[in-house]
Amino acid sequence: MTTQTIKIVAVAIAMVVLALLVPRSGNFVVLLATRAMTFAILAMSLDILLGFTGLASLGQAAYFGMGAYLAAILVAKYHVGLGWDFWLVVVLGILCGAALAAFFGLFAMRATGTYFLMITLALGQCIWGLAYRWSSMTGGDNGLNLGARPDFGLNLSDPIVYFYLVFAFFGASLLLLYLLVRSPFGLTLMGIRERELRMQILGYNTWLHKYVAFIIAGAFGGLSGVLWAYTNGIVTPETVVLTTSVDALLMTVLGGAGTLIGGAIGAAIVFGLREYLSTLVPWWQYVLGAIYVMTILYLPTGLMGIPARVRQYLRSNREQAKKKLVSVPS
Amino acid sequence: MNTQFWLVQAFNGVSYGALLFLVGAGLSLIFGVMRIVNLSHGSYFLLGGYVALSVIATTGSWALSIPVAAIAIAMVGLVMERLFLRPEGQFVTIRDAMLALGIALIFRLWIGRVFPLMLPGATGAFIQAAVVVVILAIPVFLILRRISAVAIETDTLRQVLLTVGFAFLFQQAALDIWGGNNMDINPPPLLTQSVVFGGLFLPAYRVFMIAMAVIIGIVLWLVMEKTRMGAVVRATVDDAQMARGIGIDTNRVSMFIFALGAGMAALGGVIGGAFLGIYPGLDFEMLPLAFAVVIIGGMGSLGGAAIGALLVGLADNFGKALFPEISYFTLYAPMVLILAIKPTGLFGRE
Numbered sequence: 001m002t003t004q005t006i007k008i009v010a011v012a013i014a015m016v017v018l019a020l021l022v023p024r025s026g027n028f029v030v031l032l033a034t035r036a037m038t039f040a041i042l043a044m045s046l047d048i049l050l051g052f053t054g055l056a057s058l059g060q061a062a063y064f065g066m067g068a069y070l071a072a073i074l075v076a077k078y079h080v081g082l083g084w085d086f087w088l089v090v091v092l093g094i095l096c097g098a099a100l101a102a103f104f105g106l107f108a109m110r111a112t113g114t115y116f117l118m119i120t121l122a123l124g125q126c127i128w129g130l131a132y133r134w135s136s137m138t139g140g141d142n143g144l145n146l147g148a149r150p151d152f153g154l155n156l157s158d159p160i161v162y163f164y165l166v167f168a169f170f171g172a173s174l175l176l177l178y179l180l181v182r183s184p185f186g187l188t189l190m191g192i193r194e195r196e197l198r199m200q201i202l203g204y205n206t207w208l209h210k211y212v213a214f215i216i217a218g219a220f221g222g223l224s225g226v227l228w229a230y231t232n233g234i235v236t237p238e239t240v241v242l243t244t245s246v247d248a249l250l251m252t253v254l255g256g257a258g259t260l261i262g263g264a265i266g267a268a269i270v271f272g273l274r275e276y277l278s279t280l281v282p283w284w285q286y287v288l289g290a291i292y293v294m295t296i297l298y299l300p301t302g303l304m305g306i307p308a309r310v311r312q313y314l315r316s317n318r319e320q321a322k323k324k325l326v327s328v329p330s
Numbered sequence: 331m332n333t334q335f336w337l338v339q340a341f342n343g344v345s346y347g348a349l350l351f352l353v354g355a356g357l358s359l360i361f362g363v364m365r366i367v368n369l370s371h372g373s374y375f376l377l378g379g380y381v382a383l384s385v386i387a388t389t390g391s392w393a394l395s396i397p398v399a400a401i402a403i404a405m406v407g408l409v410m411e412r413l414f415l416r417p418e419g420q421f422v423t424i425r426d427a428m429l430a431l432g433i434a435l436i437f438r439l440w441i442g443r444v445f446p447l448m449l450p451g452a453t454g455a456f457i458q459a460a461v462v463v464v465i466l467a468i469p470v471f472l473i474l475r476r477i478s479a480v481a482i483e484t485d486t487l488r489q490v491l492l493t494v495g496f497a498f499l500f501q502q503a504a505l506d507i508w509g510g511n512n513m514d515i516n517p518p519p520l521l522t523q524s525v526v527f528g529g530l531f532l533p534a535y536r537v538f539m540i541a542m543a544v545i546i547g548i549v550l551w552l553v554m555e556k557t558r559m560g561a562v563v564r565a566t567v568d569d570a571q572m573a574r575g576i577g578i579d580t581n582r583v584s585m586f587i588f589a590l591g592a593g594m595a596a597l598g599g600v601i602g603g604a605f606l607g608i609y610p611g612l613d614f615e616m617l618p619l620a621f622a623v624v625i626i627g628g629m630g631s632l633g634g635a636a637i638g639a640l641l642v643g644l645a646d647n648f649g650k651a652l653f654p655e656i657s658y659f660t661l662y663a664p665m666v667l668i669l670a671i672k673p674t675g676l677f678g679r680e
Contacts (some may be wrong), residue, residue: 056487107670114486115673118625122665125618129658136655146667242618246369246494253491280440285502287436292495293414294429296488297479 002084011261019167023160028275030159031231036271038227043251043263044177045220050249052181053213054193057108058117059124060248063218065131065240066100067093072235075139086150090226097222100127101140109207124245132237142216143236146229156230166227170248170264170323173220177260180216189213193258252275254295256302265303313324337530339651345536347643348543352598353616354623354642355521355550355635358589362567362630363587367486368417369493369594372617373466373500378596379603380508380613381590384513392518399595400509400601407592409495411585418581426479428677430471434463499612509597509608515603539601546594547636554632563587567630619646628675637677 023034028304042064049055071089072079081089104123131138136207138144149156156162180186191199192206214328229235238244251270255262270291277284295302301309381402382395386484389395413425438459449458453561482488516522521538524531554560563571566583574580598616599608606612619642642661650658668675 033433046635056490058490101593107666110670111673115669117367117486118488119666119669119673121618121621122625122662122669125622125662126659126666129662130656133657134655134657142548191472203667229544242614243494247664249487250491250494253487283439283502283506285498285505286432289495289499290432290436292491292498294433296482296495297429298474298477299416300480 014237040264040267041224044218059120061244062124062127063097063221064225067222068229070189071226076144082154086299093222093226098219101218180313256304259304262304338342343644343647347640348540349602351639353620358624360591364584370497372613374592374595375599376613378599379608382600400597403596404589404593408589420476426474430467434466445528512609628677633676
């Protein structure tokens with residue numbers, strides 16, 4: 001078995017365990033897992049940009065907010081999305097996320113490096129500004145209430161049923177994104193990440209590849225936003241605030257950028273710690289801050305990169321030991 | 331909407347811009363000199379306001395609170411820069427030790443008291459806790475020494491996440507020290523009156539804000555353009571490697587600029603606290619505005635920061651007065667356009 005197969009089997013086993021164990025663990029854990037999986041989709045969508053294309057976006061919350069507000073507005077203002085038309089809202093959320101990314105990408109793709117970070121920040125703030133001030137549409141600071149979750153034979157108000165639905169979306173997103181990064185398109189993205197100029201010389205239209213990656217990330221961001229709106233039942237400007245984008249970045253980096261599943265692990269850890277600690281102590285934000293600082297300084301490849309780092313450490317130790325053996329006789 | 335409306339709004343915009351200049355200029359210089367995207371800059375603003383509140387509460391002097399807050403936060407910035415953003419030599423060891431102590435402290439707080447209380451009284455309990463924390467910190471410290479930390483100077487993403495981590499730490503620390511209520515800084519009565527100017531009643535405090543920003547701006551400009559120290563800073567902004575090559579200690583320059591930027595943001599916090607209020611969350615409200623200033627003006631340019639601050643201040647005020655529903659959009663959309671057309675900002679150098 002190659003390491004790749006082992007990894008896939010490990011992820012599959014973890015998914016099965018998740019699906020079997022969580023529903024037996026009480027409502028708190030079910031809600032926690034549902035929220036973490038929703039956010040994991042966002043983190044994985046960001047990983048397509050950050051880990052596979054090498055574009056650090058500081059505005060992924062924009063697409064998340066687009067999906068969330070779309071669902072909230074349709075439900076609260078037009079009473080669409082509480083029955084079978086839930087699926088319509090999901091599809092619309094994906095399409096709107098993609099459309100927004102297609103529009104924003106035209107601006108963002110002009111910048112690179114630090115300026116890409118800045119421009120995505122500004123784009124994210126545009127959406128936040130609209131969510132915050134366009135009160136007649138978004139409810140302003142109070143946000144929008146969705147009320148009950150949809151009921152179409154499947155009653156999504158039941159937390160366990162809803163958990164399985166989000167689980168299915170999460171699994172499907174993971175699978176689709178995995179197929180994407182394994183495809184020739186995904187390999188081209190990785191080539192761009194490593195050295196864009198070389199890919200251009202080889203004849204690839206790198207702008208178009210990056211642009212399409214940006215749109216795909218936006219589409220999955222929109223999906224996670226729709227699910228987030230239904231999960232929480234309320235959407236406020238807090239959903240699109242700068243720290244949401246930063247949180248998604250941290251989750252990706254904490255789990256390990258460029259590994260896809262890393263974003264999900266990061267989301268689980270950040271949500272788990274935050275929800276668990278905030279019920280225990282008022283100072284949980286110290287822990288969050290500490291996670292940021294420690295991840296950046298000591299875990300450059302994230303949690304998923306730890307095995308490789310340990311192996312490297314052991315190997316260098318062995319080599320040093322060998323050198324000593326050789327140098328003794330002389 | 332008559333002339334008076336436009337004049338009053340323009341005046342409000344300019345005075346808000348004056349405040350934004352204090353925050354944005356520091357951020358701009360920090361980026362220009364160190365190429366560091368500092369997301370804890372909003373925290374300096376908030377912490378400056380809080381320190382000023384404490385100074386006013388203990389001494390009753392508003393005038394004293396301004397320099398004290400600026401210097402205190404400049405020191406915070408200095409420590410952060412030395413230990414975490416550009417650690418060299420023994421500072422790496424100090425950083426690891428501080429992180430180990432911090433983690434040990436979190437563990438100690440989390441698991442509660444480990445041993446039965448052996449020392450009597452509150453002081454005894456404190457000493458025992460401190461000893462336990464230090465003992466817990468030692469293995470963490472040794473592990474951290476084995477794992478080499480990553481250099482973050484060249485990686486913008488890592489700078490962003492590291493400084494955001496600090497912003498969260500500062501936020502929680504401010505909440506623990508000063509509480510979560512909305513507090514006001516009350517300036518002396520002389521500044522709370524109105525000034526009549528050409529038939530308009532203008533709040534004296536806003537006039538003071540503009541005067542303050544203009545004075546600081548002129549002093550900074552003179553230092554940057556006319557002194558040797560300013561020339562050294564400009565050389566570092568233009569080409570740090572070349573500056574090092576001709577014997578400029580860019581390390582000291584960046585330390586100085588970081589402290590200056592943090593101090594200016596704190597100054598903004600004290601001055602702005604009088605009409606914005608000081609409350610948790612203000613840090614992340616000011617941060618994007620400061621970035622708007624820097625981006626519109628161009629990173630690393632003092633004049634650009636002044637123009638950028640003026641534009642953002644006016645756009646914010648007129649946006650809120652004329653199109654309240656899309657007011658922030660009218661602020662950030664131009665920022666996007668400028669970045670897309672000229673990424674280095676209106677006055678930034680290529």
